[in-house]
């Protein structure tokens with residue numbers, strides 16, 4: 001079972017992407033308070049082999065940027081960190097409510113560590129209609145580099161690709177940022193389902209390959225895989 005966490009600013013569509021992947025449907029509106037979903041376990045078939053992904057929702061706010069050293073952790077944060085008082089309807093995700101509510105600063109930092117440390121893959125989302133969510137990607141990446149495992153699989157996703165009329169971030173800008181950090185990139189839509197399966201499938205392929213790879217064997221290249229899928233779908237750009 002591989003732990004995968006969806007991270008990115010509040011409102012970028014993490015919950016919607018999780019629901020689309022889990023149930024193949026889009027529930028419009030801000031439903032974080034009403035849909036009791038914090039994670040899902042799903043089996044993905046990779047080259048005839050079953051790969052289990054546990055996908056959970058990560059924070060909607062940055063730990064590092066939003067919490068200077070002297071500041072205590074947010075009160076009342078629920079099933080996932082960084083969302084004060086908003087997610088208590090969800091079953092516990094990476095961090096339990098009890099730990100969060102009573103955490104002192106030191107404890108908080110270790111919770112933060114644990115939260116990222118256990119992840120084998122991170123899907124980092126921004127919203128193509130929100131420049132701020134895109135600008136925050138650099139801060140998310142520095143947080144990830146600080147806390148996550150060195151070899152964590154990272155994929156950058158520009159979500160809400162169906163909202164082209166309100167686009168605030170060009171596809172090329174997403175692709176170029178991804179190139180700069182050496183991570184694969186694609187645009188997704190939790191609404192239409194565009195590239196949602198593909199994103200998780202690419203991650204599952206990479207994780208499976210790493211798990212079974214014999215020493216000296218050529219590695220599965222997630223970049224190449226994502227790139228090869230581009231020719232099959234004309235909608236998106238990839239790093």
Ligand SMILES: Nc1nc2c(ncn2[C@@H]2O[C@H](COP(=O)(O)OP(=O)(O)OP(=O)(O)O)[C@@H](O)[C@H]2O)c(=O)[nH]1
Nearest residue numbers: 010011012013014015016029030060160189190191
């Ligand atoms: N058109 C469109 N709307 C989307 C898409 N993904 C999410 N939304 C909408 O964007 C809003 C926020 O989506 P959520 O899935 O709650 O976002 P989130 O990242 O989980 O937000 P937090 O729970 O605050 O961290 C909701 O109104 C969704 O219906 C998408 O791909 N296309």
